[in-house]
Amino acid sequence: EDKVVQSPLSLVVHEGDTVTLNCSYEVTNFRSLLWYKQEKKAPTFLFMLTSSGIEKKSGRLSSILDKKELFSILNITATQTGDSAIYLCAVVSLQYSGYSTLTFGKGTMLLVSP
């Protein structure tokens, strides 16, 4: 059974701090790893990672994948209160019938205090 584990489950930081969120996985037929931000309802897409060692960056957020050690990290620098959200890691795996499924971790709840 595919498995995605995120840590920590929750985190409280002060504005301006840098945070690192972790995601480890065990899946068969790995295709890619996705990071989403969930504030109220809909998870919004942040990054898709398919290759090891290549950093994806968007503003203050960056992420990298290690396919040998089966994990990914999401970094947020100079955190702001608007970064407060649940961050979800999901792994895309290819099923035998040819479709792909997303297996999600439980998420990391980040609270940034002013």
Next chain:
Amino acid sequence: DAGVTQSPTHLIKTRGQHVTLRCSPISGHKSVSWYQQVLGQGPQFIFQYYEKEERGRGNFPDRFSARQFPNYSSELNVNALLLGDSALYLCASSLSGTDTQYFGPGTRLTVL
């Protein structure tokens, strides 16, 4: 460009009732997936449809069913509701089902 839309936004039902949730994908996307997210957990895969055919099904009972229409919109049906079906139901669309999925705002279902 409109994103994924879902209706209704909230729904309250009683045990034993039936519910239908609706989803319209991003224009041009032919695949729709459904997920259930209970409080404190990540979304769990229920179904994936592509070109009106069911491609995959997660570990959910037969009370859950879905379909996709010629315009690629989709319905999720849940029969004989249980208290444990209370959750946020998310719909995600993608071009082919094998690429990045984009989520709708969800339907919050409460079963009393």
